[in-house]
Amino acid sequence: MPAIPITEELRTLWPRKDYSRVPFRFYHDERLYREELERIFRGPTWSYLCLEAEIPKPGDFRTTLVGETPVVVTRKDDGDLAAFVNRCAHRGAIVRREAFGNAREHICVYHRWCYAQDGSLTGVPFRRGVAGKGGMPDDFDPKENGLQKLKVHSMRGVVFATFAAEVEPLADYLGPVMTAHIERLMHKPIRILGYQRQTVFGNWKLYMENVRDSYHGGLLHEFQNTFGISRVTQVGGARMDAKHRHHVTYSSAAEAGDGTQLHKDAGVANDRLRLADGRLLEYVPEFADGQQLTISSVFPNAVFQQIRNCLATRQLRPRGVDEFDLVFTIYGYVDDTPQLQELRLAQSNMIGPAGYISMEDGEAIEIVHRATKGEATTSGLLEMGSLGEIPDEIRFRTSEVSIRGFWSYYAALMDMKPDGAIR
Amino acid sequence: MNSEDALPAVTALLADYCAHLDADRLEQWVGLFAETASYRIVPRENRVQGLPAAILHLSNKRMIADRITVLRTAAVFNIHVDRHMVSAIRVIERLPDSVRYEANFCVYQSDQEGRTKLFCTGLYEGEVALGPQPRFLQQTALVDTFSIPALLAVPI
Numbered sequence: 001m002p003a004i005p006i007t008e009e010l011r012t013l014w015p016r017k018d019y020s021r022v023p024f025r026f027y028h029d030e031r032l033y034r035e036e037l038e039r040i041f042r043g044p045t046w047s048y049l050c051l052e053a054e055i056p057k058p059g060d061f062r063t064t065l066v067g068e069t070p071v072v073v074t075r076k077d078d079g080d081l082a083a084f085v086n087r088c089a090h091r092g093a094i095v096r097r098e099a100f101g102n103a104r105e106h107i108c109v110y111h112r113w114c115y116a117q118d119g120s121l122t123g124v125p126f127r128r129g130v131a132g133k134g135g136m137p138d139d140f141d142p143k144e145n146g147l148q149k150l151k152v153h154s155m156r157g158v159v160f161a162t163f164a165a166e167v168e169p170l171a172d173y174l175g176p177v178m179t180a181h182i183e184r185l186m187h188k189p190i191r192i193l194g195y196q197r198q199t200v201f202g203n204w205k206l207y208m209e210n211v212r213d214s215y216h217g218g219l220l221h222e223f224q225n226t227f228g229i230s231r232v233t234q235v236g237g238a239r240m241d242a243k244h245r246h247h248v249t250y251s252s253a254a255e256a257g258d259g260t261q262l263h264k265d266a267g268v269a270n271d272r273l274r275l276a277d278g279r280l281l282e283y284v285p286e287f288a289d290g291q292q293l294t295i296s297s298v299f300p301n302a303v304f305q306q307i308r309n310c311l312a313t314r315q316l317r318p319r320g321v322d323e324f325d326l327v328f329t330i331y332g333y334v335d336d337t338p339q340l341q342e343l344r345l346a347q348s349n350m351i352g353p354a355g356y357i358s359m360e361d362g363e364a365i366e367i368v369h370r371a372t373k374g375e376a377t378t379s380g381l382l383e384m385g386s387l388g389e390i391p392d393e394i395r396f397r398t399s400e401v402s403i404r405g406f407w408s409y410y411a412a413l414m415d416m417k418p419d420g421a422i423r
Numbered sequence: 424m425n426s427e428d429a430l431p432a433v434t435a436l437l438a439d440y441c442a443h444l445d446a447d448r449l450e451q452w453v454g455l456f457a458e459t460a461s462y463r464i465v466p467r468e469n470r471v472q473g474l475p476a477a478i479l480h481l482s483n484k485r486m487i488a489d490r491i492t493v494l495r496t497a498a499v500f501n502i503h504v505d506r507h508m509v510s511a512i513r514v515i516e517r518l519p520d521s522v523r524y525e526a527n528f529c530v531y532q533s534d535q536e537g538r539t540k541l542f543c544t545g546l547y548e549g550e551v552a553l554g555p556q557p558r559f560l561q562q563t564a565l566v567d568t569f570s571i572p573a574l575l576a577v578p579i
């Protein structure tokens with residue numbers, strides 16, 4: 001009897017049809033996680049690899065991960081981008097062991113098979129043997145034995161790749177909302193300022209939920225609330241594409257009500273904290289739309305953030321069902337003054353593993369993950385904002401609707417929608 | 424004072440630094456910095472690539488004090504105890520009123536259930552003003568463990 005696929009089994013666990021309940025088991029099931037690597041990260045999605053500014057010169061490469069698959073992304077001598085699986089076609093060794101570098105070819109250390117910049121096999125030592133003895137069979141075809149190539153495409157210098165042979169073009173995948181958002185962030189040439197990384201002990205989906213959760217911002221993060229960086233009471237909202245796979249959350253400094261009093265009523269302090277040096281709270285306007293905070297996510301592995309003048313991408317790398325890495329790439333623009341660059345560096349104190357408005361997220365994810373382990377039948381609750389059909393646009397911040405959007409697309413891609421799903 | 428004479432002063436200052444952090448005397452830890460002092464936590468990968476961003480980038484004593492104010496009043500982080508280990512302390516340059524030093528460090532974190540994990544390891548690089556009360560003029564923790572486990576709240 002063929003085993004029932006795990007997705008078929010778990011599909012029956014959704015307590016509701018509109019994704020307003022999420023079974024805790026979805027964060028912990030090892031078999032489901034294996035399916036996610038196949039159906040999502042190796043499936044018909046575009047994963048974020050890097051910024052073109054990280055590989056500006058011909059031969060520049062960086063090693064990265066798509067799901068758990070090691071990948072090299074590089075700029076070829078002709079200037080085009082290429083990406084291939086970083087696993088030797090011979091016996092499976094990692095070919096490029098360095099995190100970054102510049103190379104005209106890639107040679108596996110184990111038996112010295114040599115690959116071109118696009119991953120094609122160009123050399124096999126002793127292919128003809130020695131003195132007529134040994135060697136590879138005559139019909140061995142190097143063309144059939146290159147490194148597995150990914151389709152790679154850049155949107156305004158943001159590099160995405162996919163394993164799927166059949167997949168919509170990147171621009172269609174991103175859709176007009178996300179495309180406009182990336183164009184906004186990348187409206188002029190950028191300069192890489194550095195990296196922050198974090199290993200979080202929780203399931204990767206808890207992070208994609210967290211970035212879409214505009215409800216928690218000013219509640220968990222008192223710093224955000226106190227300094228009006230992000231409050232649930234602010235004028236703001238979220239936009240999603242028609243399939244709800246990506247999202248953009250935004251807020252402006254304006255309050256939708258008396259933010260200080262509303263928070264006080266909710267039992268949240270936002271007037272306790274005073275800074276001796278508040279320069280990091282300054283904002284130098286640089287976007288025409290006046291939005292001081294935008295957080296967006298591209299399914300399945302990217303986040304783009306503008307927190308005042310602190311600009312960064314975040315790449316999510318799952319590492320098993322219980323752990324993921326986040327890589328923050330902090331950037332500014334090539335024409336930044338030294339003062340503006342210093343402001344960006346000072347504001348980067350707000351983000352990442354030690355950030356004033358983000359360190360709590362590592363803790364929140366970990367305590368959810370820890371407390372939900374082993375739960376077979378219980379679920380989390382997502383009712384803030386609305387129930388039922390998921391709108392593409394939400395014009396307020398007390399909302400969990402974008403998280404339901406995430407699950408609706410997840411379920412479609414994983415083939416595990418509840419019967420009669422509402423999306 | 425020559426470089427060798429400065430070593431005990433640097434060593435004693437570092438001992439106070441670790442003791443204050445590990446005992447949650449964070450305000451006293453701030454007191455070990457000079458007014459103009461900077462404190463940075465730098466990922467090794469940024470140093471190697473010549474990139475300026477840091478995990479913490481506090482460019483004066485007020486910003487260092489603010490870090491502690493935020494932790495005391497407005498931050499949520501893992502409940503834990505830190506334990507610093509410092510070794511191979513050495514003075515690498517004698518300046519008119521100060522010395523530049525380096526030392527290896529690692530920090531272990533223990534939770535409320537008494538379980539301990541290595542939190543990070545790296546190199547301290549700093550400058551210490553000498554005198555009756557030695558103080559940090561600069562302190563950088565260059566971290567090898569730059570994929571920070573979970574989060575970094577308390578300075579290292």
Ligand code: FES
Nearest residue numbers: 088090091108111
């Ligand atoms: S495993 Fe790479 S050459 Fe043999």
Ligand SMILES: [Fe+2]
Nearest residue numbers: 217357358361
């Ligand atoms: Fe958060």
